[in-house]
Amino acid sequence: MKIYFILSVCLISTLRLFAQNPRTLDSLFTRVESGNQKERINTYVAIAREYRQINADSTNWYAQIAIQKAELFKYPKGKIDALYEIGYAADRTGDYTQAVKLFNDVIAQSDSINYTIGLTKGYNGLGLVYELQGDYVNALHYHLLNLEILEKLNDRPGMAMVYNNIAIVYKDQKEYDKSLESHWKSLKISEESLDSLGMAISNFNIGHMYQLKGNGEQALFHYLKTKEITELINDIYGMGKVHHSIGDIYYSDKLYKKAFDYYSKSKAFFEECKANTDITDPLIGLGKIYLQDSNHARAQQYLSQALVMAQKTGHIDNIMNSSELLFQSAKQMGDYQKALDYYVLFNTMKDSTLNSEQIKQLTLLEAEYNFQKERASINYANERARMTLDQQIEKQRNTQNASIVGMVLLVGVLIILYRYYRLKKHANLELQLLNAEIQDRNASLSNLNAEKNSLIGIVAHDLKNPLSNIIGAVGVLKASEKEEEKIKFLDIVQASGMKLIDMISEILNVESIEQRVADLDLSSINLTEIINDVIDQFDQQAKTKNVQLVRDITENVHIIAHVTYVSQVIENLLSNAIKFSSEQKNVFINLSIDQSQALIEVRDEGPGLDEEDKARLFQKYQRLSAEPTAGEDSTGLGLSIVKKFVDAMKGGIWVESEVGRGASFFVAFELA
Structure with a gap:
């Protein structure tokens, strides 16, 4: 997960800085019981949105409640907003196929009821998911569609957000100057609108770009401006992010004392706002400083905490960073068994990252090949158009023949390319459908396996007591000579047996009940x-x-x-x-x-x-x-x-x- 990407992905008209605030969740939970049905649905959507950076399952849970209520009370905008949150959760968890499907549903349903905000959300979601997949042509296309709508609405914060997202597309292609140009546009809009949140986001991203270009002085200047703004608006999470980045700058300059102070403050800010996903960054920073000072005990303390947190949140980059540093520490201390364990973990994570990067690079190469081929054909046509009649008098007939042959060849090439495109598009569509079917079947098998395990647990637990009662009663019957006592324990046997039959019947009749409700006469x-x-x-x-x-x-x-x-x-x-x-x-x-x-x-x-x-x-x-x-x-x-x-x-x-x-x-x- 890219830190830079997280910092810039904001909702269309809210521009919340960096991440969600747990205090906001407490406020929303108190509001969910009040208001009319539309207000309650909007509150459930807001809760789902707040859970984005915390727990994708919780986002899905509250969004599904909102959808159920929206369908029940005929509130289509609430359903569209909830679908967007589910799509966002799918995007965060790497289920890009599902995310694309959901964002397209958001666009289609928004278009059918002329819901402009829903359209901007759908375009925003598709731009982000295509950027993550390395499909920069489509990513830029949807961001520009989004920008066109926001300009018509004069949504200044939204326009600033889109320019940030466009900058990310350029940054991923290592076009840092174009990326900076888009970030400066975003900053200008935020400054004109006196939007403190937007200014903080843009300054942070500009600082990050200068850091990538190796200009630490300019990076530090913009990070310090971000720090000043986040302190002014009391954004705890934003302060955690920018303090960590300033710590990185000082660490690169070997100013370890300053780096330590900023990493420590970043950790404290993240702890205050319970940002478990991000606290791994300052923990790794502190571990690096202690490792630099050969204080292996403290280094391993912080790095082990970072590794545990990164594994819980699935943060592959930080799993790699912490395990690599722990390997170095264990190796220096002569603990070769631990060193080997950390080395294996590091390489496992590295291999998984390389696989995803290879897929991304193949996509980029293919896009570059098609672009260069198209540009070559355009240049060829332009060059021929610039030829003057005077230059071609002596070879007019030959040139005309050559032009005809060239056009025929060009048309033939275009036809071949078009057929190739159609075949490839069709093959990709079939592959997507096949993958979706496989995922559905796997999910169905997983559900059946879970039901089987649950059923075994019920049989083992709930049938145990009646069987124990029967066995105990039979034992007493064998030893008893009193008729009244025998009748009493026979009643126990009979009651326990009936209880077994009732429980087994209830389990066996479930499928029958499910079939009966399929077609009711209401x-x-x-x-x-x-x-x-x-x-x-x-x-x-x-x-x-x-x-x-x-x-x-x-x-x-x-x-x-x-x-x-x-x-x-x-x-x-x-x-x-x-x-x-x-x-x-x-x-x-x-x-x-x-x-x-x-x-x-x-x-x-x-x-x-x-x-x-x-x-x-x-x-x-x-x-x-x-x-x-x-x-x-x-x-x-x-x-x-x-x-x-x-x-x-x-x-x-x-x-x-x-x-x-x-x-x-x-x-x-x-x-x-």
């Missing part, structure tokens, strides 16, 4: 009556656990659904709420009308769900971190079946929960 039903009936059924079970059922049910609510499956959905949610509630707790069942939707909420005061639990909640055979409070049994199938029932009835289901604060399950259906 009709208008009275949801109010169904919910009240289900609550009455569970009243005794709740009283047995000393749990209070509190209902707030809107009268005479009718929906389009299936009576049996709606009842099973509510029964499962209410049963789970009681199952995970302790004594003296409440379970709330609410039914309300939200615009054109009937909204059911089942809320408990149980242990709640963490992010990992919520991500697996509606999958089959899943065991969550929380346990039923009275030791009740669970196969992990209930919520997966509930999800299939709700989807089949064209409804929506989601959960909102925090650890230690209970869980609220929401189900929405269209009103009749």
Whole structure:
């Protein structure tokens, strides 16, 4: 991952500096419960955006919630914004094929509803992903399309951002002067707009370009300007980045004391804003300085921390840097076993980097070959056009014949090139489709394997207790001579056997249930009556656990659904709420009308769900971190079946929960 690239990839109209702020996440989570449905969807998209540099899985999770709600409440702009965040996550994790598909979807859907901001996001995403793949022609094409729209909108921060991205394309091709020219344009726009964030970004990138050109003095000048701005606007993450870069300049100049001070401050800033991905940079810097001073104990302390953090975040460059320095330290100390281990790790990472660079270089060579060939044909035509009639009088006939032959040959070459292009494009398309199919099949096999492992775990865990009860009861029966005692233990055997049958039947019937919900006959039903009936059924079970059922049910609510499956959905949610509630707790069942939707909420005061639990909640055979409070049994199938029932009835289901604060399950259906 290129530091330079991270610094310049900003959203279209926000120009957030460098990375996300954990404090912003706290604020967004407090807002997600307030406002109308559109505001809530926008908040979920904002949460997904904030998770970009932290956790791609979390970005996908919250964006999917936003998409589900946007489809349910007919808010296409919210869906487009969420699709962009998923595409951005795919780009960050290296799934470029999926990223291109999603960004094209963003463009198509934005165009269909005339959503200009969505178009700029889609063009921005395609420009970035093509730049990462080394396809600089397409990258520049989409950045220029984006710039054209932003100029019409007079979006000055957006224009500054695009000039930064264009500069990256030139920088990757080692055209440093063109790159600097684009960065200066970006800086000029930011200064005219009095945009402190934009000025900080452009000064940082200009400093980086001078550093690449070997002009440390100019690089330091612009880094110090960036430092001044980030301190003024109190951007903790930005201060962490620029302090690290200043430390690199001083390290290159062998001013190790100054370099140490700046690396230390960079580390402190990253720790303050919890930027785990970036803290590896100053850790490596500090390790280098201690290694330079032959203080191997401290060097290995910092470098080992950097290696662990880089491995957690998948930062290949820093895995290579830290493992190479650890190899040098271990070798100097005579610990050849550790030195060998670090050397193997370094070369493994180096090989993976070389493979990706080779692919990128092949793409560049191919683009350069086509460009030179096209330029040669254009130069040839221009040269012939510049010939004057006087210069060709003596050889007019021969020249005319030669021109005809040349044109025929040129047309023939163009036809061959065109057919080659078409064949290559077709072959690439087939290869992409084949790769996508292979990925889908691999994902399906992985899911099946995970279900198999979960099922084995359930069988091993949940069937163990009934079998133990049977074995124990049989042992007592053999030794007992009292008739009453024999009957008692025979009842235990029978009850345990029935429990085994029930659990096995539930597992075996899952596929049958999934097939039945494929084509339901939906009709208008009275949801109010169904919910009240289900609550009455569970009243005794709740009283047995000393749990209070509190209902707030809107009268005479009718929906389009299936009576049996709606009842099973509510029964499962209410049963789970009681199952995970302790004594003296409440379970709330609410039914309300939200615009054109009937909204059911089942809320408990149980242990709640963490992010990992919520991500697996509606999958089959899943065991969550929380346990039923009275030791009740669970196969992990209930919520997966509930999800299939709700989807089949064209409804929506989601959960909102925090650890230690209970869980609220929401189900929405269209009103009749």
